[in-house]
Amino acid sequence: MLKKMPDYIQKVIKDLHSESEEIKAIKLESKEFDEKQFLSAELASIGKKEFGVEIQVFGATDKDIYDPKGKARHARPFKPAILIE
Amino acid sequence: MTINWNEIETKWQSKWNESKDFETNPNEKPKKFITVAYPYPNSPQHIGHGRTYTLADVHARFYRMQGYNVLFPMGFHYTGTPVLGMAKRIQSGEKEILYGLRNIYHVPEETIKTFVEPINIADYFHEEIKSGMIEMGYSIDWRREFTTIVPGYQKFIEWQITILKENGKIIQGSHPVGWCPKDQNPVSQHDTMGDVEPKIDDKNFLVKFKFGEFIFPVTTLRPETIFGVTNLWVNPNVTYKKVSVDNETWIISEQCAKKIEFFEKEVKIIGDMQGSEIIGKYATTHNGAEIPILPAEFVEPGMGTGLVMSVPAHAPKDYQALMDLKAKNHELASKIEPIPIIVTPGYDTYPAKQICEKLGVSNQTDEKLEEATKELYLKEFTDGKLNEKCDIFNNEKVQFGRDKVMAWLQENNHLEKFPVLENAPVKCRCGTECVVKILNNQWFLNYGDEEWKETARNCFDEMNILPSKITTEFKEVIDWLHERACARQQGLGTKLPWDKDWIVESLSDSVIYMAYYTMSRFVNDGTLKPENLTKEFFDYVLLDKGDITLAVSTSKLSKDVIGMVKKEFLYFYPVDSRHSGRDLVQNHLSFFVLNHVAIFEKKLWPKEIVVNGSVMMDGAKMSKSMGNIIPLRTAIKDYGADPIRLAIISSAELLQDADFNMESVSGIQNKLEALLEECSTLKAAQIGDLEAEDKWILSKTQGMIAQVTEAVEKMRLREGLQDILFSFESDLSWYAKRVDAKGRDNVSGILHKINSVRVAMLSPFAPHVAEEMWEKLGYTELASKSAWPEFSKEDVDVTSIQSEELLKSTIDDIANILKITKIIPQKIVIYVNSDEFKSKVYRKILGIMVGGQNNMGVVMKELIADPQTTDAKKNARLYPKSNQRLAFRI
Numbered sequence A: 001m002l003k004k005m006p007d008y009i010q011k012v013i014k015d016l017h018s019e020s021e022e023i024k025a026i027k028l029e030s031k032e033f034d035e036k037q038f039l040s041a042e043l044a045s046i047g048k049k050e051f052g053v054e055i056q057v058f059g060a061t062d063k064d065i066y067d068p069k070g071k072a073r074h075a076r077p078f079k080p081a082i083l084i085e
Numbered sequence B: 001m002t003i004n005w006n007e008i009e010t011k012w013q014s015k016w017n018e019s020k021d022f023e024t025n026p027n028e029k030p031k032k033f034i035t036v037a038y039p040y041p042n043s044p045q046h047i048g049h050g051r052t053y054t055l056a057d058v059h060a061r062f063y064r065m066q067g068y069n070v071l072f073p074m075g076f077h078y079t080g081t082p083v084l085g086m087a088k089r090i091q092s093g094e095k096e097i098l099y100g101l102r103n104i105y106h107v108p109e110e111t112i113k114t115f116v117e118p119i120n121i122a123d124y125f126h127e128e129i130k131s132g133m134i135e136m137g138y139s140i141d142w143r144r145e146f147t148t149i150v151p152g153y154q155k156f157i158e159w160q161i162t163i164l165k166e167n168g169k170i171i172q173g174s175h176p177v178g179w180c181p182k183d184q185n186p187v188s189q190h191d192t193m194g195d196v197e198p199k200i201d202d203k204n205f206l207v208k209f210k211f212g213e214f215i216f217p218v219t220t221l222r223p224e225t226i227f228g229v230t231n232l233w234v235n236p237n238v239t240y241k242k243v244s245v246d247n248e249t250w251i252i253s254e255q256c257a258k259k260i261e262f263f264e265k266e267v268k269i270i271g272d273m274q275g276s277e278i279i280g281k282y283a284t285t286h287n288g289a290e291i292p293i294l295p296a297e298f299v300e301p302g303m304g305t306g307l308v309m310s311v312p313a314h315a316p317k318d319y320q321a322l323m324d325l326k327a328k329n330h331e332l333a334s335k336i337e338p339i340p341i342i343v344t345p346g347y348d349t350y351p352a353k354q355i356c357e358k359l360g361v362s363n364q365t366d367e368k369l370e371e372a373t374k375e376l377y378l379k380e381f382t383d384g385k386l387n388e389k390c391d392i393f394n395n396e397k398v399q400f401g402r403d404k405v406m407a408w409l410q411e412n413n414h415l416e417k418f419p420v421l422e423n424a425p426v427k428c429r430c431g432t433e434c435v436v437k438i439l440n441n442q443w444f445l446n447y448g449d450e451e452w453k454e455t456a457r458n459c460f461d462e463m464n465i466l467p468s469k470i471t472t473e474f475k476e477v478i479d480w481l482h483e484r485a486c487a488r489q490q491g492l493g494t495k496l497p498w499d500k501d502w503i504v505e506s507l508s509d510s511v512i513y514m515a516y517y518t519m520s521r522f523v524n525d526g527t528l529k530p531e532n533l534t535k536e537f538f539d540y541v542l543l544d545k546g547d548i549t550l551a552v553s554t555s556k557l558s559k560d561v562i563g564m565v566k567k568e569f570l571y572f573y574p575v576d577s578r579h580s581g582r583d584l585v586q587n588h589l590s591f592f593v594l595n596h597v598a599i600f601e602k603k604l605w606p607k608e609i610v611v612n613g614s615v616m617m618d619g620a621k622m623s624k625s626m627g628n629i630i631p632l633r634t635a636i637k638d639y640g641a642d643p644i645r646l647a648i649i650s651s652a653e654l655l656q657d658a659d660f661n662m663e664s665v666s667g668i669q670n671k672l673e674a675l676l677e678e679c680s681t682l683k684a685a686q687i688g689d690l691e692a693e694d695k696w697i698l699s700k701t702q703g704m705i706a707q708v709t710e711a712v713e714k715m716r717l718r719e720g721l722q723d724i725l726f727s728f729e730s731d732l733s734w735y736a737k738r739v740d741a742k743g744r745d746n747v748s749g750i751l752h753k754i755n756s757v758r759v760a761m762l763s764p765f766a767p768h769v770a771e772e773m774w775e776k777l778g779y780t781e782l783a784s785k786s787a788w789p790e791f792s793k794e795d796v797d798v799t800s801i802q803s804e805e806l807l808k809s810t811i812d813d814i815a816n817i818l819k820i821t822k823i824i825p826q827k828i829v830i831y832v833n834s835d836e837f838k839s840k841v842y843r844k845i846l847g848i849m850v851g852g853q854n855n856m857g858v859v860m861k862e863l864i865a866d867p868q869t870t871d872a873k874k875n876a877r878l879y880p881k882s883n884q885r886l887a888f889r890i
């Protein structure tokens, strides 16, 4: 995990660089929120509408995780990892 | 939904009229006094004229909705020569003008016949322009309307001009002015073709050399270089004139003889002298030195006197001309050596030689000489010192020495002023080319007075100027301004109280008239009669000078009436915002400030100036000759006032020239029609429990309110309008998608609330259609009377904004993967970060990067400095250097 850190930092900088100052300021100002809980509640309806399939949401360290391609470790805050089959 | 624009415009204009909302009297609310330069009714109004008024009207309507008691009045400027000039052009049957009146503006033939009388022109276009303003929906208090030739206004101008004279701002003297030789009248921007202000350079001098019984005068900007003169230049191909000037005989070019006729001199041409005859002879300098006269073809007869003095040590052109002659082994030239008289750090003994060699100047026609001259003149002026050759001026800095040398030469009759027209040629409206005339014993506003300038600079420093980058232009104008003729012998207007042969000119009788708006309604309703408006009355009301009993006894008005007028003036003054086009920066707007500071006490000085660019039509300047003029009233009839207002606003930010085109008008019409359609489907409804997307769209609405409010405050109207009409659309369509995906049907209340905000904010921009939308949304009060939406921080749910961003970007990421891989998905799985250390590092980086820090090295350094994240450090060192550098450029 730690060995991956410089790579991770570089990617986070890249993520944040592409965001507007306004959004960055809002993120800093607001409390952290539970991404898993939010996406579990909100992604299903719009995802189904947009892509026509069910979308499953896991926390990267969930015990019962379905992760055949080992994608979960690439998840970053505000940048979930995605598996499409 | 197709809108009948003119129908809804008439409908709402009559409602505003009934509700008298724009008739403003003092009350307990805070006020805003918005004014705009009043129009000249000498020609019809086209779309270009509409820009300043539209911007000012949006400003006024915005403040009104913000709860201010806003006065936005209008008058009509009849004074001066523009109306007269138009009458003359019509009388002489000028085709272009008559064509425009008949075929573009459709003025009835019977009416055109009456235009031989200037006043008929003014009256006709006054009504035309006023009707156009009403049709555009401008929120003007028409009770206060006046023209500048009504007796009440003339009383006010008489008072103004008397006060200026008492305060020493009006002087009698001899000064150069722009002049039309045909009309025998001074000219300013109002009198010239293309509205150009004649710019006079009065730092140009004429130095006299002797040539037997004749005088050889030459012009120069640098009188101090007289000490370094080595020779004169004469053009061998020019026939010079012997001219009797007062009691001397000058040798000058014919063109120069014509110019000095206007310098209050007795001028008579008495003979010829060929340039070639003079060459090789000697002239005598101010201190008796004999210098040779050499040939130079670069000497133009139209420049100055047609003779030039040569200072080869300091003037690159003179140096190069001398070198060219030496190269041809010219006998007299080969004996001449430059005489250095200025020492400048960074330059050696012969600065002109040095700079010519540095820039690689090849001969006297080389274009690089312009650059060399400019650079050296400036450097020597700012850093140079005169040397021992300059006699009693030894060791003086050039910037102070110049004036001293000039005064000394003038005392000894070796120098005179030779003012020139910097931006020649300037043509009078009558078609004659303007000249510089020295007016003797004339009335001037002493704008050259350094103390007056300084007070004006103080006012500019404290006022708000939009856009702020125009501030330096005002500073330059104040620096440059000098005495200005303030009276004319022709045209309509007010006579000088102490010299009835003269009429106050039109850029001098339009400088503090905003004060007159505060009392004009009392003049118009008969409470104040012209004969009541005595000097003592104005002194007491406007300057708080003298006492009320004096005002009562001279004006024959009651204490109550005088008190009421004074109260109204003090309520509305000072001017909170003055709007005008950029072309008035160099005169009207600067005079506006200069005259306010000369007459009123500081608390009554103007608070703000807003300057806008002009209007182009499909990329070209709108002008009659190009046939691309669109009369404002025609445009309103064809496209509707609101679409025209929005097209004007959205075509450019404040100072840019606006490029108007008809495609943008129809795009705007469609947009407004769609919004009206939407408003008619929405009903106010109870808003229940908020879902995630509701919290988000309501927060975004607050963001829009904050942005639009700030943009309008700064008069960035294009940006504000863009935010209301277009930028917010993408948020709304995302919201619609979310609501639709959930199959919700309980969002009408939310959409009603959001569109109420948009329509209210649209109201200052497109006031008629906004009222229509407002009515459809179910409101019974007028939109123009509703409150401007106020940003409320409590209504911003910041978490909802970041969570919705996460959702949107996740959907985008999935869509992108599908697009690239072309997979038909069976199943989509999302893995959300749950590593707390990663989150901690993320927030730390976020904290560093807010404010624009994108440098990976800096981010790293700060991460290391924080004990919570130091673990990242060891690993960073392992990272190859080249890759790190790559990362810096992200």
Ligand SMILES: [Zn+2]
Pocket: B180, B181, B182, B183, B428, B429, B430, B431, B432
């Ligand atoms: Zn003229």
